[in-house]
Amino acid sequence: MKEFDFIIVGQGLAGSVLAYSLMQENQKVLVVDEEAASSSSRVAAGLCNPVVFKRLTKSWMIDEVLPFAKIFYRNQETLLNDEFYFDVPLYKLFVDEKEQEFWKQKSNEPHLFDWIDHKVEYPFDQNLMNYPFGASKTLQSSFLKTANWLSKFKNYLINNNAYLNVKFDYDKIKLTDNSVTWNGYCANKIIFCEGYQSIKNPYFDWLPFKLTKGEVLTVNFKNLKIDYAINKGAFVLPYNGNYKLGATYNWDEIDAEPTEEGKEQLLKRAAKFINDEVLVLEHKAGVRPTVLDRRPLLGLHPEHKQLAVFNGMGTKGVMLAPYFANKMVKFLLKGEKIAPEVNIDRF
Ligand SMILES: Cc1cc2nc3c(=O)[nH]c(=O)nc-3n(C[C@H](O)[C@H](O)[C@H](O)COP(=O)(O)OP(=O)(O)OC[C@H]3O[C@@H](n4cnc5c(N)ncnc54)[C@H](O)[C@@H]3O)c2cc1C
Structure with missing residues (x-):
């Protein structure tokens, strides 16, 4: 049995940003992804528009989320020795x-x-x-070349023995008292970041996506x-x-x-x-992965605390993922509360 702190399902923007945020805190992470060429993250233009043009208002939480996004993607450029993130x-x-x-x-x-x-x-x-x-x-305003970054970051995960290219089969989950095993791997928690395919996840199919x-x-x-x-x-x-x-x-x-x-x-x-x-x-x-109330989805399964979700980045994954990954890490490692607006216990 190979042991990890966290298994992350999905290497889109949400899973990748969260994986790196946990690795920075010295957590042992395994990312499982079946790598769909048409994942939302790989198709996205990657634009970060700070305003909503229709009403000319600031985008939700822009003052908080944008500085995080900028620092996160610039750090990735240094880490991976390439350029992905551009002001425009x-x-x-x-x-x-x-x-x-x-x-x-x-x-x-x-x-x-x-x-x-x-x-x-x-x-x-x-x-x-x-x-x-x-x-x-x-x-x-800015944009991230999402597909380029995800490909480079995938190589980084592979080089760190933190990547498995396979479809995650939910039937193989076995819950133990304080941990979870899956397919020969053991972890404290599995965090699901499957984007819209979360609707097929039997543990979280009750989340109100409006895709x-x-x-x-x-x-x-x-x-x-x-x-x-x-x-x-x-x-x-x-x-x-x-x-x-x-x-x-x-x-x-x-x-x-x-x-x-x-x-x-x-x-x-x-x-x-x-x-x-x-x-x-x-x-x-x-x-x-848009949600009925248009807010991200963070939190633990109501009965099985070994299962968590980090999803619902909607139309703005590039801007939102780094800030909320930081909040998710603080919740997982330090027990800090998740804001009610994004906590899945609101449903
Ligand atoms: C046309 C279009 C344009 C967009 N433009 C922008 C934009 O300009 N700016 C912006 O910020 N956002 C944009 N978005 C939204 C953005 O793409 C999303 O917010 C974000 O990519 C969601 O990321 P995610 O990781 O949650 O999901 P995804 O990108 O869908 O990633 C989920 C990953 O999980 C994997 N997976 C799922 N189930 C399993 C399983 N059972 N086993 C193994 N792997 C699994 C999938 O293969 C995939 O790799 C756009 C989206 C679209 C469709």
């Missing part, structure tokens, strides 16, 4: 004068000073981009060249010499299959503001 201004293209006016008003509110610029600009070629009402940008399928394209343009991210109903993000164009939101169809409708929807939205030929290079889909 995100321009909002205004649809009409009213929207422009609303932005200007909001940019004068002190709590938004650090997050949105007040200047209305025309930074893009107006022959190639249609935005007669100008644009303005967010401050402190959201999303599709994203990798594209290139014939003439348009931009260094910034832009948003006008869809986002365009410069990415490895091409662009990510995303994303759709579908609450009815829950699978990771790219669809013609999804592709058409994204191309139509882009055509509303980009007057250029678009070449589609790749098309991917994933399912976001």
